[in-house]
Amino acid sequence: MALRDQRTRSAYIFGAICPAAGKGAALVLPRCTTTAMSLHLKEISQAVAEDAQAVLLVDQAGWHLSGKLDIPDNITIVPLPPKSPELNPVENIWQFMRENWLSNRIFKSYDDIVDHCCHAWNKLVDQPWAIMSIGIRDWAHGL
Numbered sequence: 166m167a168l169r170d171q172r173t174r175s176a177y178i179f180g181a182i183c184p185a186a187g188k189g190a191a192l193v194l195p196r197c198t199t200t201a202m203s204l205h206l207k208e209i210s211q212a213v214a215e216d217a218q219a220v221l222l223v224d225q226a227g228w229h230l231s232g233k234l235d236i237p238d239n240i241t242i243v244p245l246p247p248k249s250p251e252l253n254p255v256e257n258i259w260q261f262m263r264e265n266w267l268s269n270r271i272f273k274s275y276d277d278i279v280d281h282c283c284h285a286w287n288k289l290v291d292q293p294w295a296i297m298s299i300g301i302r303d304w305a306h307g308l
Contacts, residue, residue: 174275178262178282179205181221182255184300187293188212189258193282195275202228203235210237222253254300261299262289 179201180191190212194201206221213219219240223229225247236242250256266285272278289295 174278176275176278176282177201178259178286179208180255180258180286181205181209181219182258182296182300183219184254184297184302187295187297189286189290189296191286193279193286197226197228199228199231199233202231206235206237206240210239213239222255224250224253254302257299258289258296261295262286 176193176195177197178191178193180189182189190209192201192205192208194204209219209221217239221240221242222245223242224245228234229242230244234242245252262285266288267281270281272281
């Protein structure tokens, strides 16, 4: 039996992966909002090679598709059909991170939550082979 923490503070990992290169970019933020998503897009944009274009698959969450988003020129957002998380490889990344580093934990504070999220993301990006293995989709990479 796992202990349960009854507190309600949360942190959200806004993360994106490049399965072809085994890289990722992320921010840990306190809320899911259009402003947070714009910050995330800026973070992704800075990680994209100078001569490249990032294609970002997103679900139908309001903050993913808001007309108020500040979308950098080197990012193209592709909305996925509703209720189709299996099409987005990053969903498998979240599952991997929960199974390996984030589940069944009691956090001491909000800062502890953020620290654990950052630590988990950093462990992931230190394993490019894991990003490649989990994230590659034949249909997306023409394999």
